[in-house]
Amino acid sequence: xxxxxxxxxPGAPYRCSPxxxxxxxxxxxxxxxxxxxxxxxLKTLPLVEVVKGLESHPDVHSAxxxxxxxxxxxxxxxxxxxxxxxxxxxxxx
Amino acid sequence: xxxxxxxxxxEDAPVVEETLVEEVSIDGMCGVY
Numbered sequence: 001x002x003x004x005x006x007x008x009x010p011g012a013p014y015r016c017s018p019x020x021x022x023x024x025x026x027x028x029x030x031x032x033x034x035x036x037x038x039x040x041x042l043k044t045l046p047l048v049e050v051v052k053g054l055e056s057h058p059d060v061h062s063a064x065x066x067x068x069x070x071x072x073x074x075x076x077x078x079x080x081x082x083x084x085x086x087x088x089x090x091x092x093x
Numbered sequence: 094x095x096x097x098x099x100x101x102x103x104e105d106a107p108v109v110e111e112t113l114v115e116e117v118s119i120d121g122m123c124g125v126y
Binding site for chain 2: 038039040041042043044047076077080083084087
Protein backbone atom coordinates (compact mmCIF):
# COMPACT_ATOMS: atom_id res chain seq x y z
CA UNK A 1 0.00 0.00 0.00
CA UNK A 2 3.03 2.37 0.16
CA UNK A 3 3.27 5.30 -2.22
CA UNK A 4 6.43 4.04 -3.84
CA UNK A 5 9.26 1.70 -3.06
CA UNK A 6 11.32 4.61 -1.73
CA UNK A 7 13.19 4.00 1.49
CA UNK A 8 12.74 6.45 4.34
CA UNK A 9 15.98 8.30 5.06
CA PRO A 10 15.82 10.42 8.22
CA GLY A 11 19.12 12.04 7.25
CA ALA A 12 17.47 13.58 4.19
CA PRO A 13 15.18 16.62 3.88
CA TYR A 14 11.46 15.88 3.86
CA ARG A 15 8.23 17.82 3.71
CA CYS A 16 4.57 17.29 4.22
CA SER A 17 3.09 16.32 0.86
CA PRO A 18 1.32 19.19 -0.94
CA UNK A 19 -1.54 16.75 -1.46
CA UNK A 20 -2.04 16.51 2.28
CA UNK A 21 -4.31 18.61 4.42
CA UNK A 22 -3.34 18.83 8.07
CA UNK A 23 -6.04 19.94 10.46
CA UNK A 24 -5.07 20.71 14.04
CA UNK A 25 -7.08 18.86 16.67
CA UNK A 26 -6.86 18.82 20.48
CA UNK A 27 -5.26 15.34 20.36
CA UNK A 28 -2.79 16.22 17.58
CA UNK A 29 -3.96 16.52 14.00
CA UNK A 30 -6.13 14.98 11.39
CA UNK A 31 -4.38 14.19 8.12
CA UNK A 32 -6.16 13.73 4.83
CA UNK A 33 -4.35 12.78 1.65
CA UNK A 34 -6.28 13.93 -1.41
CA UNK A 35 -4.35 11.59 -3.71
CA UNK A 36 -4.73 8.34 -1.82
CA UNK A 37 -7.88 9.44 0.07
CA UNK A 38 -6.33 8.14 3.25
CA UNK A 39 -7.30 9.62 6.55
CA UNK A 40 -4.95 9.36 9.53
CA UNK A 41 -4.63 10.76 12.99
CA LEU A 42 -1.39 12.15 14.32
CA LYS A 43 -1.94 11.46 17.96
CA THR A 44 0.64 13.62 19.69
CA LEU A 45 1.28 17.35 19.39
CA PRO A 46 5.07 16.92 19.05
CA LEU A 47 4.50 14.63 16.05
CA VAL A 48 2.40 17.35 14.43
CA GLU A 49 5.23 19.81 15.12
CA VAL A 50 7.70 17.43 13.50
CA VAL A 51 5.58 16.93 10.38
CA LYS A 52 4.93 20.66 10.01
CA GLY A 53 8.57 21.49 10.72
CA LEU A 54 10.05 19.05 8.21
CA GLU A 55 9.99 21.63 5.46
CA SER A 56 12.12 24.12 7.38
CA HIS A 57 14.76 21.66 8.53
CA PRO A 58 17.64 20.09 6.61
CA ASP A 59 16.72 16.59 7.77
CA VAL A 60 14.20 14.62 9.78
CA HIS A 61 16.44 14.34 12.85
CA SER A 62 16.66 18.10 13.30
CA ALA A 63 12.90 18.48 12.87
CA UNK A 64 12.41 15.91 15.63
CA UNK A 65 14.91 17.68 17.85
CA UNK A 66 13.32 21.09 17.24
CA UNK A 67 9.94 19.69 18.24
CA UNK A 68 11.39 18.74 21.62
CA UNK A 69 10.90 14.99 21.28
CA UNK A 70 12.72 13.16 24.07
CA UNK A 71 15.67 10.98 23.11
CA UNK A 72 13.95 7.85 24.37
CA UNK A 73 10.95 8.46 22.13
CA UNK A 74 12.85 9.26 18.97
CA UNK A 75 13.03 5.71 17.58
CA UNK A 76 9.25 5.45 17.84
CA UNK A 77 8.88 8.81 16.11
CA UNK A 78 11.23 7.71 13.34
CA UNK A 79 9.16 4.56 12.82
CA UNK A 80 5.99 6.60 12.77
CA UNK A 81 7.53 9.00 10.23
CA UNK A 82 8.71 6.05 8.12
CA UNK A 83 5.09 4.93 8.04
CA UNK A 84 3.97 8.40 7.03
CA UNK A 85 6.58 8.39 4.26
CA UNK A 86 5.38 4.98 3.05
CA UNK A 87 1.81 6.23 2.90
CA UNK A 88 2.84 9.41 1.03
CA UNK A 89 1.88 11.79 3.83
CA UNK A 90 5.44 13.08 3.94
CA UNK A 91 7.88 12.96 1.07
CA UNK A 92 11.53 13.65 0.30
CA UNK A 93 12.23 17.08 -1.14
CA UNK B 94 -3.11 -22.45 37.33
CA UNK B 95 -1.90 -22.41 33.73
CA UNK B 96 0.07 -19.23 32.84
CA UNK B 97 -1.80 -18.24 29.70
CA UNK B 98 -1.16 -14.48 29.92
CA UNK B 99 2.54 -14.52 28.99
CA UNK B 100 2.18 -14.28 25.21
CA UNK B 101 0.55 -10.87 25.41
CA UNK B 102 3.47 -9.17 27.13
CA UNK B 103 5.90 -9.24 24.21
CA GLU B 104 4.33 -6.58 22.04
CA ASP B 105 5.15 -3.29 23.72
CA ALA B 106 7.02 -1.49 20.92
CA PRO B 107 4.37 -1.68 18.16
CA VAL B 108 1.79 -0.34 20.58
CA VAL B 109 3.84 2.84 21.05
CA GLU B 110 3.85 3.36 17.28
CA GLU B 111 0.13 2.96 17.06
CA THR B 112 -0.37 5.71 19.58
CA LEU B 113 1.53 8.13 17.35
CA VAL B 114 -0.25 7.52 14.06
CA GLU B 115 -3.54 5.85 13.44
CA GLU B 116 -4.80 5.22 9.96
CA VAL B 117 -8.51 5.29 9.53
CA SER B 118 -10.35 3.55 6.77
CA ILE B 119 -13.01 5.77 5.27
CA ASP B 120 -14.20 3.36 2.59
CA GLY B 121 -17.88 3.80 2.22
CA MET B 122 -17.90 7.25 3.80
CA CYS B 123 -18.27 9.14 0.51
CA GLY B 124 -18.91 12.82 0.94
CA VAL B 125 -17.91 13.02 4.58
CA TYR B 126 -14.67 14.78 3.73
